[in-house]
Amino acid sequence: MLHVLAVDDERPALEELTYLLRKDPRIGRVSGAGDASSALRDLSRMLVDGEHLDAVFLDIRMPGLDGLDFTRLLTGFAAPPHVVFVTAHDDCAVTAYELGALDYLLKPVRPERLAESVRRVAAAVRRTCRPAGEAAPDPDDEMIPVELGGRTRLVSRRAVTHVEAQGDYVRLHTADGGFLVRMPLSALSKRWEGAGFIRIHRSTLVAAAHITELRFDGGRAAVQIGDELLQVSRRHTREVRDLFVRKFHQADDGAEAGSAASTGEGGDDR
16 A cells, blocks of 8 residues: 655645545555645655655645755655656646656646556556565665755755754754754654764753764763864763763774784684
């Protein structure tokens, strides 16, 4: 059963499209979004939560991020869904197919024509589906959509060195600057725990891979990340210290293994 997302800024058109999609027996779940930016956020959340989205049925002319730009941004995802355009404009078909769209429907949508698009999506999914019972692989990275002056940009989780709570928002710090995302730090901490992020303070989350130094001064700890020295709360000091010790020993063990391999040592003593 397919899981699809319908995107249209006109509510009557969105309701009609979702209604027609839900009537197709090949579709098990239909989600809806009123604009492309919301669709990006929904897609990012789905992928992080382990949900699989098979296709996006979307309009082209929408305020802010349009359908074509949305499709270009999908290349940043590890497993992007298939795209079917549903639009009243016939002048973007060439560009749509160049971007890899599976189909291009003109409004008003005829049920039989929509059914053909669903058939194409189902066939494309079958070509790339995993064996039955095999779990979906965890993506190596997560792309976080952020708003910048009316535009949507995707920020890679790998690029984030640390995160600071700012009211109802968090600020993602990267080498390119800081980006605000509306999300509580507690939720992001749980979401990124398996990706190597640790809490060092009630208002700070850091990427362990970016910690270069652990300092102690008067019983207080701090970690060095790039040019910034971030304070560690007493509550989290032991956890951070233990993490740093493990990193040191892993690096030391790796160096010893490399030395043994280069000298021919470390083999069976029998």
